[in-house]
Amino acid sequence: SGDGRKLFIGVGSLSNIGERGMAVEEGRAAIHELDLESGERRIFASGLRNPVGMAWEPTTGALWTVVNERDGLGDETPPDYLTSVRDGGFYGWPFCYWGQIVDGRVPQDPAMVATAITPDYALGGHTASLGLCWLPAGTLPGFPDGMVIGQHGSWNRSTLRGYKVIFVPFVNGRPAGPPRDILTGFLSPDERASHGRPVGVTIGPDGSLLVADDVGDVIWRVTGEAE
Structure with a gap:
């Protein structure tokens, strides 16, 4: 707290x-x-x-989390989610x-x-959204306030999904708009996670975004303009 x-x-x-x-x-x-x-x-x-992952939204003080939902109902049902x-x-x-x-x-x-x-x-569905942190506006150029989510990626759907780090913009303490990609390219064209699987996300002491990758066994440090 x-x-x-x-x-x-x-x-x-x-x-x-x-x-x-x-x-x-x-x-x-x-x-x-x-x-x-x-x-x-x-x-x-x-x-x-x-x-x-859990994080505090500073405008309202609310606790937010990302949740991995149940399996066996299809590719998209039910979706994993971000919620207060x-x-x-x-x-x-x-x-x-x-x-x-x-x-x-x-x-x-x-x-x-x-x-x-x-x-x-x-x-x-089945994005395996694991890591969560609050990203204040200006931490990365061009990004407003919002939440960063590390998506470890699916294993149980017909077309793999996730395998990236996304950003959800917030306005007045609530999600406001579609997600934006911060890091992608972890999944190879033959759908092998040979390039990594992002998990934990946090803001480092220098203000950069740090991403733990449990396949590449590295910490990615993200600064500057994300494409």
């Missing part, structure tokens, strides 16, 4: 759609809030299949997705479905 008193922890689900039973999913598919002084922990938000995270909010997993669209493969809990929150911004 901004005051340094609390730690927010993303915990992914153990399974795709709770097929091992929900007892083993207790405390999973959620973001936990840990009070660093008292050691007390609580679930801040739930129903998030795999919340990975409400305290006490439920985001659907495993009963439904993208708000209250029911997943018919899952034994239902209508009361939970009725409370499911629709995410803010779709990122496409």
Whole structure:
């Protein structure tokens, strides 16, 4: 948290759609809030299949995360997403997705479905969006305020997707417009990730954008005008 008193922890689900039973999913598919002084922990938000990167949006102070959604429903369904995270909010997993669209493969809990929150911004199916950081305007020439997302890339769709670093512009604390590419070219023409797979993103001490690549085993440093 901004005051340094609390730690927010993303915990992914153990399974795709709770097929091992929900007892083993207790405390999973959620973001936990840990009070660093008292050691007390609580679930801040739930129903998030795999919340990975998290970042604070400075205008509103809201917590945002990128979430990897479930498999087995096709190339584009449901999309991975970027969303603000409400305290006490439920985001659907495993009963439904993208708000209250029911997943018919899952034994239902209508009361939970009725409370499911629709995410803010779709990122496409199986992009494996993992890293997330806030990019202040002017950090990279030509880029306004917004979020940077490291997309590790798909493995389970007919045409691979992701394998790049994208930027989502924000206005007044909300996404405002289509994503823009910052880094591309990781995927070779024969659809092999031989050039790398971006994951973590952060702003370095010199104001550059740093991108961790877990296939190339390098840190990319991005400055200047992105094409």
